[in-house]
Amino acid sequence: MRLPWISIASVLGAIAVILAALGAHFVAGGEHVHRLHETANKLHMFHILPLAILGLLPATSKTVSLFATMSGIFVILGIGFFSGSLYFFAYSGIPVGFLITPAGGICFILGWICLAIAGFASWRQEIADQS
Numbered sequence: 001m002r003l004p005w006i007s008i009a010s011v012l013g014a015i016a017v018i019l020a021a022l023g024a025h026f027v028a029g030g031e032h033v034h035r036l037h038e039t040a041n042k043l044h045m046f047h048i049l050p051l052a053i054l055g056l057l058p059a060t061s062k063t064v065s066l067f068a069t070m071s072g073i074f075v076i077l078g079i080g081f082f083s084g085s086l087y088f089f090a091y092s093g094i095p096v097g098f099l100i101t102p103a104g105g106i107c108f109i110l111g112w113i114c115l116a117i118a119g120f121a122s123w124r125q126e127i128a129d130q131s
Contacts, residue, residue: 006055
C-alpha cells in the first residue's frame with residue numbers, strides 16, 4: 001500500500017507555517033530560545049521536501065516501496081523528535097531535548113539515506129524495464 005505522502009507533507013507544511021507564526025508572537029525568552037525555535041521550524045519545513053518527493057516517486061518494486069516508506073517514517077519521526085523537542089522547549093521553557101533532539105537528527109539522516117536507496121532502486125528498475 002502506498003501512503004499519501006504529498007498529503008502528509010502538505011499537512012506538516014501547514015503546521016510548520018502555523019508554528020512559525022505562533023513563534024513570532026508567543027515564544028517567550030531570550031535570543032537563544034528564538035534561535036532554537038527558528039532552527040526547529042527551519043528543519044521542520046525543510047523536511048517537508050523529502051515527503052513530497054516520496055509522493056512523486058514511482059513505486060516500481062517492493063524495495064522502492066519499503067525504503068520509501070522507511071524514509072517517510074524516519075522523516076516524520078525526525079520532525080517530531082528534533083523539531084518537536086525544540087518547539088516544546090521554546091513554548092514551555094522545559095528542556096527535554098538532551099536525548100530526544102539528537103535522536104531526531106539521526107532520524108532525519110536515516111530518512112535521507114532511505115530516500116536515496118529508494119531513488120536508486122527506482123532508477124535501477126526503470127533501466128531493467130527498458131532492457
